Amino acid sequence: MYIRAGAGLSEDASALGELTQGRSEQGKGRPERMHTMKKSLWTESLTGTEPIGRSLLGCIGNTALLRLERLGRNYPNAEFHGKAEWLNPGGSVKDRPALEMIRDAERTGRLQPGQTILDATSGNTGIAYAMIAAASGYHVKLCLPASASEERKQILAAYGAELVITPGDEGSDGAIIRAREIIAAEPGKYFYPDQYSNPANWRAHYKTTANEIWEQSGGRLTHFVAGLGTSGTFVGTTRRLKELNPAIRCVSLQPDAAFHGLEGWKHMPSAMVPDIYDATLADASLTVKTEDAYRLVKRAAREEGLLLSPSAAAALDGCFQVAASLQPGEQAVFVTIFPDSGTKYLSERFWDEV
Amino acid sequence: MAVKVLIPTPLRQFTGKQESIECGARTVGEALGDLTANFAELRKHLYTDEGEIRSFVNVYLNDKDIRFLDKENTRTKDGDTISIVPSIAGGSPNSTND
Numbered sequence: 500m501y502i503r504a505g506a507g508l509s510e511d512a513s514a515l516g517e518l519t520q521g522r523s524e525q526g527k528g529r530p531e532r533m534h535t536m537k538k539s540l541w542t543e544s545l546t547g548t549e550p551i552g553r554s555l556l557g558c559i560g561n562t563a564l565l566r567l568e569r570l571g572r573n574y575p576n577a578e579f580h581g582k583a584e585w586l587n588p589g590g591s592v593k594d595r596p597a598l599e600m601i602r603d604a605e606r607t608g609r610l611q612p613g614q615t616i617l618d619a620t621s622g623n624t625g626i627a628y629a630m631i632a633a634a635s636g637y638h639v640k641l642c643l644p645a646s647a648s649e650e651r652k653q654i655l656a657a658y659g660a661e662l663v664i665t666p667g668d669e670g671s672d673g674a675i676i677r678a679r680e681i682i683a684a685e686p687g688k689y690f691y692p693d694q695y696s697n698p699a700n701w702r703a704h705y706k707t708t709a710n711e712i713w714e715q716s717g718g719r720l721t722h723f724v725a726g727l728g729t730s731g732t733f734v735g736t737t738r739r740l741k742e743l744n745p746a747i748r749c750v751s752l753q754p755d756a757a758f759h760g761l762e763g764w765k766h767m768p769s770a771m772v773p774d775i776y777d778a779t780l781a782d783a784s785l786t787v788k789t790e791d792a793y794r795l796v797k798r799a800a801r802e803e804g805l806l807l808s809p810s811a812a813a814a815l816d817g818c819f820q821v822a823a824s825l826q827p828g829e830q831a832v833f834v835t836i837f838p839d840s841g842t843k844y845l846s847e848r849f850w851d852e853v
Numbered sequence: 854m855a856v857k858v859l860i861p862t863p864l865r866q867f868t869g870k871q872e873s874i875e876c877g878a879r880t881v882g883e884a885l886g887d888l889t890a891n892f893a894e895l896r897k898h899l900y901t902d903e904g905e906i907r908s909f910v911n912v913y914l915n916d917k918d919i920r921f922l923d924k925e926n927t928r929t930k931d932g933d934t935i936s937i938v939p940s941i942a943g944g945s946p947n948s949t950n951d
């Protein structure tokens with residue numbers, strides 16, 4: 500797609516749409532290639548009139564599916580893979596739903612030029628909105644708990660987002676409540692994507708993440724494992740994968756307690772449950788302890804060269820838990836999502852302590 | 854000496870929904886000791902089995918991170934406020950850079 504002609508504002512949207520096409524042949528053998536070169540390298544761009552390079556937002560999605568070489572060696576019957584979502588231009592998986600929610604709102608007229616995008620976010624979604632808005636000419640206002648890291652706030656500010664800081668001890672729920680108050684006071688001024696209730700959040704994963712996984716694994720995956728935050732990743736990816744092959748086991752993960760250090764994850768029994776969450780989708784639901792994820796962050800960096808975030812390592816921990824419960828002789832191909840890398844978590848104490 | 858400990862939302866289920874607890878203490882460590890003596894279920898959420906404060910649990914005395922003060926030995930005075938904030942990515946309880 501890097502040589503696609505006619506690059507323009509809608510290129511990113513067509514990139515999302517493109518992935519949904521040609522999916523009727525399912526299950527058997529290798530699925531067809533997602534992106535075929537539309538013209539040969541030689542017939543294009545040598546005329547000197549075509550734009551070269553790619554649009555920033557066109558680079559969202561199509562992340563690498565990484566194969567673990569060493570960390571999973573205790574489970575010889577299993578192969579482990581993770582989508583390297585930090586390769587999105589905003590640095591996290593959240594570029595996908597943010598782009599889909601914004602484009603969906605433009606299509607349906609809920610986002611008009613001159614309006615401000617306002618939402619509550621613990622960080623990654625905010626970074627995605629801020630980046631996409633800067634690239635598309637919108638203003639962004641974000642409510643986030645003070646407990647979000649300085650690194651995150653600085654990234655948001657760098658993109659020109661306006662920040663409303665809510666008390667750290669109220670967590671993401673406090674930020675959601677504040678965002679709703681701001682909207683209620685001046686409804687016409689804002690577009691509120693409301694990632695916790697917006698179906699475009701999970702649809703982004705239904706349209707892109709799931710089909711990429713299917714494609715990149717040659718349809719071989721047996722297990723899909725992902726953590727729950729807004730639940731968009733798990734809900735959207737699972738819905739599509741189950742259509743492609745209902746036998747794929749889909750396992751959702753949560754922190755082991757209401758009080759935890761897994762950025763991006765929610766403990767559903769004690770938190771405000773997102774509207775888009777569908778508890779009936781998962782074949783199994785497991786929990787991960789924060790310290791176990793921290794230890795795996797350090798191992799993945801040293802043994803695999805992978806600098807994972809705590810939630811990415813927690814997702815991998817979930818895969819290992821499932822692998823430990825496989826039947827003797829059962830072969831498994833795991834795919835999980837690595838929502839972001841460890842770079843935004845370097846000031847955490849666990850690097851020295853755990 | 855009375856200090857106020859602010860309880861983060863996810864832990865209020867263990868303090869009978871109370872948002873803050875008054876503790877008698879001369880240091881931050883004593884205040885948290887007093888707190889977890891009165892609300893035993895809090896203990897495993899705040900401390901490791903070895904008795905260390907868990908690495909994602911950030912403790913602030915009047916908005917200063919105690920890891921940059923005297924850690925749990927940081928002295929408290931009457932009217933001080935201690936906050937417990939889960940590090941969802943290493944933050945502070947207010948918007949200032951400290």
Ligand SMILES: Cc1ncc(COP(=O)(O)O)c(C=O)c1O
Binds near residue numbers: 728731
């Ligand atoms: C670091 C991180 N991990 C996991 C998630 C969870 O993804 P989802 O909201 O799609 O459930 C998020 C979402 O904000 C995140 O930022």
